Amino acid sequence: MSLLEINNLHVRFSAGHGHEVRAVNGVSLAVEQGESVGLVGESGCGKSTLGNAVLRLVPVQAGTVRFEDQDVLTLAHRDLFHYRRRSQMIFQDPYGSLNPRIAIGAAIEECLAVHRLGNRAERKRRVRDLLQTVGLDPDYAARYPHEFSGGQRQRVGIARALALDPVFVVADEPVSALDVSVQAQILNLMKDLQQARGLAYLFIAHDLAVVRYMCDRVLVMYAGAIVEAAGVDALFACPSHPYTQALLSAVPDVEKGLRARAAGVRREIVQGEVPTASSLVAGCPFHPRCPYAMDLCRAQLPDERAVGPGHTSRCHFAGKLPPT
């Protein structure tokens, strides 16, 4: 049994005038204990919505989410409260995700207090421990968020997420708002914490290098659906979905770029736009932008098919495409 199992999850938002936006469209995935699963895709593909849906921060229209063999979506008030202690979230925006009017120590202490963990003195001590764990001076507890740099704030966000001792953390682009030099520090911190506490991460990112560094498995999401799932090495070595191939080729790599330019090869860049999530495309959602699209792709939604061990792809021609 996996730690987290998502089955055929649908999240739709009403966009007014009877329109709806299908942010997440039939996603199934599983996260094992202590594993970090990357979720990549371009902006607006529904990856953050998926993360929010897992934590029940947005209403879900259909599908199931099971966590430690409990159905998360039907949890009643008390059990939901308990679920919050087991699964937490690290937010993308280190500036907006901390309340500017509350000192960071008080903010961390508050979640301990709400969950009735320890008495006042114990909570104070625990806040200091947590700050130390994430590499901040415990004396900073009395300070307010605006006195910290982006990286420090993200450390505070991590400390707050870990305050309740979760086993599962949704990290919603935790480093995309940070400087590259700070990104590495935060990623290393998250890796260390994962090892020390046996955390499982659902790591949402659009930066493939970050995912490659952090994750054991990667899911590629496109227009609300997972188009390819594979171990991190397999995915980067032989991507089998044209979208993944395009994503990988779009990664800026200075050395490769110089070599390619010398050889006169141009990078392959996906043309076109993501189909607006409200208007459904018949067939494979990627076909309007796919260089290999055939009539079959326009007519029929491809099933998930295995390409290798633990490697699946939703493409009619998975495994038969020219390697990149």
Place this chain on the structure above:
Amino acid sequence: MNHSITESLNRSISSSLWGDAWRQLCRDRIAVASFWIIVIYLAMALYGEGVFWYFHWQDMAPPYQQTNLREEYLAPSVFRHPFAMIPRVNPGAVSSPAIDYRGQPAARSVAARFRVGLRTLAHHPLGTDNLGRDVFERTVQGARIAFQVGIITSCIAIPIGVILGCLAGYFGGKTDDFIVWLYSTFSSIPGLLFILAIAMVVGKGLLGVYLGIGLTTWVNLCRLIRGEVMKHKTRPYVQAAHALGLGPFRIMFRHILPNVFHIVIITFSLRFPAAISTEVFMSFLGIGVQGEPSWGIMISNARLRLWQGVWWEMTFVTAAIFFIVLAFNLLGDALRDALDPRLRTSER
């Protein structure tokens, strides 16, 4: 850099947003001046409160109610005794009176003359009205009533506005519809008519003033708070609080409210003078304060005697109203500059 120096530097920059706003406010000279004017009025009001309760407790008519027909229509003391403060340098000079205002022999030494002069000026400094009542004492009592009205109506209106605004903004849906309907209904009734109606129901007097003003002036605040809460509801820090399992009321009042509280403070400082003027207006119409000297009653009385050349009552009361209203409005503007992050510029 030396470690202890860094440490002390860190201490000095460590501050909350409220602290920043306070420092910015202190740099604004107009705000500081307005603040002190308000403090002076507050002191006057407290003094008036003390006088009121002392005479109430002694079961005596307070000085501002005592009629003294021998002293009616006295002009302000400076006009009665323009040279009271000029010490007599040359004894025997014709200009100095040999007796003081009480008809007692005038003092001889310079210091004693100075003291007598001060006492002369302190006797009905702003003159008296038609019944010989001291205008200064009555103005002070007016300040007392004005502050009571400002504070008590705020205590009624602000909680209503804040609570309804938070509920509407946070929960949305049916709750929001109901509260929007409620305040739209309230704001569709002309304010003064509504105040008059309430005052008629609960009867003339201060209670009617409090309820009338308090129950009609929450609408603007409610609207502002609702909008701000709606905006803050989608902020990541609220989502984070959700994810941590905090309850809706804790999120509303402990997380969102401090971030929109500057609106409450600004609204308070701007509605305070409005409440004062409304009270003046109601008292002027005769449905406000009864049997106590409020500013409105004083204006209403003074108006009848203005043509007789009794200008001081009207002048000092309107000046008193003018300065407190001006001070509150200027302070309100300065508060908005200091507290509203949207208007805040980086260096000021």
